[in-house]
Amino acid sequence: xxxxxxxxxxxxxxxxxxxxxxxxxxxxxxxxxxxxxxxxxxxxxxxxxxxxxxxxxxxxxxxxxxxxxxxxxxxxxxxxxxxxxxxxxxxxxxxxxxxxxxxxxxxxxxxxxxxxxxxxxxxxxxxxxxxxxxxxxxxxxxxxxxxxxxxxxxxxxxxxxxxxxxxxxxxxxxxxxxxxxxxxxxxxxxxxxxxxxxxxxxxxxxxxxxxxxxxxxxxxxxxxxxxxxxxxxxxxxxxxxxxxxxxxxxxxxxxxxxxxxxxxxxxxxxxxxxxxxxxxxxxxxxxxxxxxxxxxxxxxxxx
Numbered sequence: 001x002x003x004x005x006x007x008x009x010x011x012x013x014x015x016x017x018x019x020x021x022x023x024x025x026x027x028x029x030x031x032x033x034x035x036x037x038x039x040x041x042x043x044x045x046x047x048x049x050x051x052x053x054x055x056x057x058x059x060x061x062x063x064x065x066x067x068x069x070x071x072x073x074x075x076x077x078x079x080x081x082x083x084x085x086x087x088x089x090x091x092x093x094x095x096x097x098x099x100x101x102x103x104x105x106x107x108x109x110x111x112x113x114x115x116x117x118x119x120x121x122x123x124x125x126x127x128x129x130x131x132x133x134x135x136x137x138x139x140x141x142x143x144x145x146x147x148x149x150x151x152x153x154x155x156x157x158x159x160x161x162x163x164x165x166x167x168x169x170x171x172x173x174x175x176x177x178x179x180x181x182x183x184x185x186x187x188x189x190x191x192x193x194x195x196x197x198x199x200x201x202x203x204x205x206x207x208x209x210x211x212x213x214x215x216x217x218x219x220x221x222x223x224x225x226x227x228x229x230x231x232x233x234x235x236x237x238x239x240x241x242x243x244x245x246x247x248x249x250x251x252x253x254x255x256x257x258x259x260x261x262x263x264x265x266x267x268x269x270x271x272x273x274x275x276x277x278x279x280x281x282x283x284x285x286x287x288x289x290x291x292x293x294x295x296x297x298x299x300x301x302x303x
Contacts, residue, residue: 006040007069010048013037014066018055088280091120096285098143101224101244102268103127106293107143114288121281129222140282142271145241146264155269156286158293162242163263166254171234178237178257181211188236189215193222202239204261241266268293 009026013033016022023030034051041048048062058066098107103125111123126139145161165178171188178184181204191200199220204211217236221227224244231238232253238245248254270286 007073009036010040010065011069011073013049013056014058014062016056019051089120090118090279090281090284092279092281093122093124094281094285095124095126095140096143097126097128097139097141099145099224100127100129102143102145102241106243107289110289110292113292114285117288118281118284121284123285140272140279141285144269144271145266154273155271156290158268158270158289159243161266161268163239163266164242164245164249164256165237165239165258165261165263166231166245166249166256167237168232168234168253169255171236172255172257174234181213181258181261184213184215184237184258187215187217189217190227190230190236190238191215191217191220192224192227192239193220203264204258205263206261239263243268 012025013019013022016025019033019037020030023033026033028036037049037051044065046061047059048065050057050059096107096111104127108125111125115121115123143158144155175187176183178187181202184202189200189202193199200215202213202215204213219230219235221230224240227238228240228244228248230236231240232248237257245254249256270289272282272286
């Protein structure tokens with residue numbers, strides 16, 4: 001008895017319009033196909049197919065068995081491609097997409113080490129201010145922040161990352177330290193205009209309590225590096241990722257405020273096509289990023 005072989009047999013049989021058509025596809029006699037189907041039904045204790053000499057039709061149980069058979073066989077195929085991909089030599093063109101700031105600071109240096117380890121891979125890094133879709137320009141791996149809602153892709157979390165409220169000590173001495181989200185309304189806030197987010201609306205959460213605050217300030221930009229520079233010059237309160245501000249928090253140039261309140265998730269993920277389409281170069285690159293970011297995440301953690 002080979003359950004996997006039986007699954008493949010039944011899928012072929014179900015896709016054929018008759019036992020004779022299935023027999024021709026499988027290279028067996030019609031009698032042999034009929035006997036094998038009968039043996040499968042006997043083992044399962046259910047009738048999978050209604051058949052006559054000219055045509056076949058699935059029972060309700062047969063439809064269920066067919067659906068699950070296809071799913072299991074697809075999973076097995078994906079597993080085998082995954083394993084064989086890991087043993088293959090990474091080679092060819094690898095297209096990577098990331099945001100400007102994180103791409104410059106962390107993905108570009110990671111690529112330097114990766115191509116030294118895998119000289120047969122050519123990496124093309126595209127930095128954008130908007131996440132790309134996999135149908136665009138044949139992107140192989142995208143670096144994304146926050147939740148990954150698209151079920152058509154696979155993702156691996158590279159590092160935990162939080163969004164923080166920060167300001168300089170000098171700014172807080174002049175304008176006071178906000179104690180509640182509502183206090184942000186009277187503060188000078190530095191707003192980053194990005195993607196399709198509603199401009200100037202900051203969403204906060206403390207346990208089950210959620211608040212949305214409309215903020216304003218003297219400057220705004222679509223570039224995180226520029227916004228950080230303004231914050232360091234004391235122009236206002238900035239909402240920025242932990243990876244970007246951690247060095248300045250450690251040095252004391254910036255101070256975190258509203259520490260009891262959380263902002264939307266900013267965890268860092270590598271996002272890539274569904275598992276059955278993975279290649280050795282994609283697997284190797286994602287493994288490389290995962291190993292590289294484990295110690296970096298600890299470095300971002302503030303004391």
